[in-house]
Amino acid sequence: MTHNDELLARYESSVLGVFGRPPLVLSHGDGCYVWDVDGHRYLDLVGGIAVNALGHGHPALVSAVSKQAGEAIHISNLFTSPAQIALAERLLGIAGAPEGSRVFFANSGAEAIEAAIKLSRRTGRTGIVAAEGAFHGRTTGALALTHKAAYREPFTPLLPGVSHVPYGDEEALRAAVGPETGAVVLEPVQGEAGVLDGGAAYLRLARELTSAAGALLVLDEIQTGIGRTGTWFAFQQAGVVPDAITVAKGLGGGVPVGALVTFGPEVSGLLTAGQHGSTFGGNPLAAAAGLAVIDTIESEGLLAHAALAGEHLAEAVAALHHPLVSGVRGRGLLRAITLTAPVAAQVAASARDAGFIVNPVAPDALRLAPPLVVTLEQLDTFVAALPGLLDATTAPEETS
Template identity: 75%
Template structure:
């Protein structure tokens, strides 16, 4: 029995089985690479599902966390810390926040969505419009916004008043927003749905529709934010200002954190003292990690790199001309490779066997969300191997 087999057996006897049996037991990483406990090396093209923005073992993040651990890890929100204040100020700066904006710091993306739901409810309205195929989290409030039936149905009835409309359809969105709508909650690019980019102008339409109805526009940037698409936030590429933005994943570089940024004094005033809270949110350890991530992204030019590396990846995959590849969609270093056949799962297995970690996000698509520090040469290793991996995914058939 290998080290992995022994540990996976122990895992199954100790950990609640909501994730199924993991495929690997990872021990450590460096840059865009990770190693399992048996010594095998893998190019991490998922990045903790868009979390490990700086990759693994980045010296800036290690130094920041190590320093903060030696000073204070937690002080509770009866008090504050310099790191908490600095992070809130920094989030306001990178969101181009108008005067009066404020930040609520939490521990995860789902918690940020829960805060956004409460923000919306404080408008005095109860309706929320979300998108079909959306994913906003798994706690019961966030789950009401998430669309996938397999996630929702075992836990119904959920929060009432949520309507789902086709993503990217401005007319359907306009028809669904009524005087009872408190908020429209959208991903600028749908991640779990398979990296779906909406038509040009969709977010601008959403901004106009919500403004006309007096509803909030809440943009879920949990996966798209923190430089992943080539800007601090994907909404900035649309030239709009929403009423609130949720952030998590890449913000802490692997340290759990989330945030709700209420943009403008009207939105920020909706939640009063005592109406929301958190024990661990904004703790100095997570705040210091986030500040190190933001500083490093800016200092190392990682947003420009995400744009250039993502374009290089897409161009190279397109240039393969492989009959199983239908498209490469997405923006920056959030990409999906569309497949002509539902072979994403065997393709991911073949990739893992060859030393690449990819995500079969849908039956006919694999998602790539590598660390923002991934090198173009490292991406080329995967692209060079991809034709053989695609052929392996259809072992008993001719490729179409």
Template identity: 75%
Template sequence: MTDTEQMMNPVEGQADWLQRYSDSVLGVFGSPPLVLDRGEGCYVWDVDGRRYLDLIGGIAVNALGHGHPELVAAVSKQAAEAIHVSNLFTSPAQIRLAERLIEVAGAPAGSKVFLANSGAEAIEAAIKLTRRTGRTEIVAAEGAFHGRTTGALALTAKAAYREPFEPLLPGVTHVPYGDTDALDAAVTERTAALVLEPVQGEAGVVLPPDGYLQHARAVTAERGALLVVDEIQSGIGRTGRWFGFQHAGITPDAITVAKGLGGGVPIGALVTFGSHVSGLLGPTQHGTTFGGNPLAAAAALTVLDVVESQGLMAHAERVGEHLRQGVARLDHPLVAGSRGLGLLRAVGLTRPVAPALATALREAGHLVNPVAPDALRLAPPLVLTTGQVDDFLADLTPVLDRVLEEDPA
């Protein structure tokens, strides 16, 4: 439809837009319930003008919320100067971002950064890194999600994602998450790498037991395997630290980063820790057209600066704890408590009513993610306030009551 045709036949509602979506967009995401038009802070509006408190945050992407003035200004300025330059060359923004990521990760001398466009691409780079050790076996965890490209999919555990595309990359073993005995048995002198999330987001915001990451670090070091920590969802201040592994006080061999790093601008990164790991990949052994482009790098630098200057890591801890306490006070028969770190949280449910609850909450003006049948995932902007949490909790109880009445069994 041309612009003139659209003016003569305006599209005004969700149903019209969703029909056009169905007619034109490949249906890999199913049928979306909303067409979102704009956002401001922690709120978004649909094309019908209804406002929602965004507790999904682009699935941990919109770290600064929507329309943050410093991010808008940085992206606008960089777009006017240079959006893209080939990786035959480099740019000041790309170099500064690499330096800054090494700094906030606490990585040692000799550490390096490969900039990509997404978390899955960062995982693909990590897989190639592990292959350069001369070993080919990789250990990952049950419940893991590392992406949907074919290499990343081999590390992802969910059968529904994997099975339509098998055979996948060989040599990948999945072990129970949080089980140190399983790590001892699976990580051997043939293992190239152990790949773990410090918090399993797609599995329902699952935390490992205390000491698990420390044990993972010890067993990989003992057997000459790399420890790769997937910080794609847990990184950039979301858990109250720059990265989730920092809660455990360990030094991994590499981390993957994406989502919140660009505040909504697509970007991903692989950070290698120390020269012994950084030296595994050399010229011609990996690459990307768009990775590290000046626009994405400028956005990421701004996100890192705002998270630090506005104290958003400590803020995420405070607001996350306020949320935890508020959920505990609900004392509702459908609520089994909450779990998580910082502002990566799940509300646990006593019954598999998460999809119905998410729909009812959306009708009440709150966007949440039914990540599992018995869990709602919350990964809101790091600028979420305690007042906004209270608004959500005030609406949560009547919604829970309604869902319970509709399905009392």
């Protein structure tokens, strides 16, 4: 029995089994690589599901977190800190938020969505429109917005008033938004659904409809934000100004942090003192991490790199002309390699054996969300290995 197997046996006897049995026990990482406890190295092309924006062990993040840990990790929401104030200012700046905009700090994406739900309720309306295929989190409020039946059904009844419309369907969105709608909540690119891009026109329509109806437009940038799609936030590519965005994942580079950013004084005034809170949200450690991530993305030119590397990956995969590959979708370094057969899980397992971590997000799609620091050469090593990985899944059928 390997050390990995021994530890997984202990895992199964001590950790609640909501994730099933993980395939690996990882011990450490460096840059875009991680190692398991048996010493095997893997190119991490998932990045903690779009979390490890700077990879593993980036000096700027390590330095910022280490310094802050030596000064103060937690001070509660009875007080604030210079780091929290600075991170709020930086988020408002990179979001291009107008005067009067504000930030609420949480610890995760689901918590940011919960704050957005409260914001919506403060409009005096109870209707929320979300999209089919949406994933907004697993807390019960966020779960009401999430669409997948397997996630929802064991915990019904959920928050009432939520309706789901086909993602990207303009007519369905028109029909759903009305006088009882408090908010429309959309992901610019749906990650868990298989990296589906709603497109700029869809977001612009959502802005038009919500403005006309007096409803809020809340854009879930938890996976797409902080440079993942080649701009600070994906909504910036559509030329719209939302009423609020939710942020998490890449913001802390691995340190848990989330945020609700409200745009303009009218929206920011909907939640007042005592109506929401978080014990840990915006603590000095998380804030220092968020500042380090934003500063490093800016100083290292990682927005442009994410756009360039994502296009390079898409073109390289397309150039393989492999019969099992139907295309590459997504933006920046949030991509899905789409397959002509439901073999994504097998390909991901073969990739792991070959030293690559990818995510079979759908039966016919492999999600890649590598650190923004991934090099073109590192991506090329995966592309070079991909035909063999694909061929391995079809070999049994060909010889049967």
